[in-house]
Amino acid sequence: AQSVTQLGSHVSVSEGALVLLRCNYSSSVPPYLFWYVQYPNQGLQLLLKYTSAATLVKGINGFEAEFKKSETSFHLTKPSAHMSDAAEYFCAVRERDDKIIFGKGTRLHILP
């Protein structure tokens, strides 16, 4: 069965600093992995997805994530945080045409 674990329900970084949001998954088959972002009072938007084409995936707004099979991880990074990055971030996993399973989310706070 597939599952997702996000380490840290809240992460605070200073504006301009590196953003690192951690995600580990478990899956019985090579998974599809996703990061979604939810801005306040809005729905879910796809940031990026991994579908086995390349281990380093670039997404919107300067975010990227690296699939590491040996570590069963798919951490989200951004070199320089911006105030507008403050949001809830969800890691998600899907096996083939199965449903998506979401992690519990990480709230990213940007400090001025």
Place this chain on the structure above:
Amino acid sequence: EPEVTQTPSHQVTQMGQEVILRCVPISNHLYFYWYRQILGQKVEFLVSFYNNEISEKSEIFDDQFSVERPDGSNFTLKIRSTKLEDSAMYFCASIRQAKEKLFFGSGTQLSVL
């Protein structure tokens, strides 16, 4: 970019009342989903729908819930007799094929009083 549309954006209802949440998936999509997010918690899978039938449902999706695609464009979620704990943001989503990304609607905030 095409969008999944959900209406209403916010619905308030009394406990025990029936509610219908409406979604218009992207027109050429084949797989449809409902998810919900209770305030402060993770996004939870409710049900998936393909080829005019439920393909999978979670434990949350009990007899009080039902889904329907009545006219080939709308995809509805009905809660027969709402409970306080049904208060949540409900997201509709659709995909065309399994490998493609899930498109989410902007959600319906359901408040049960």
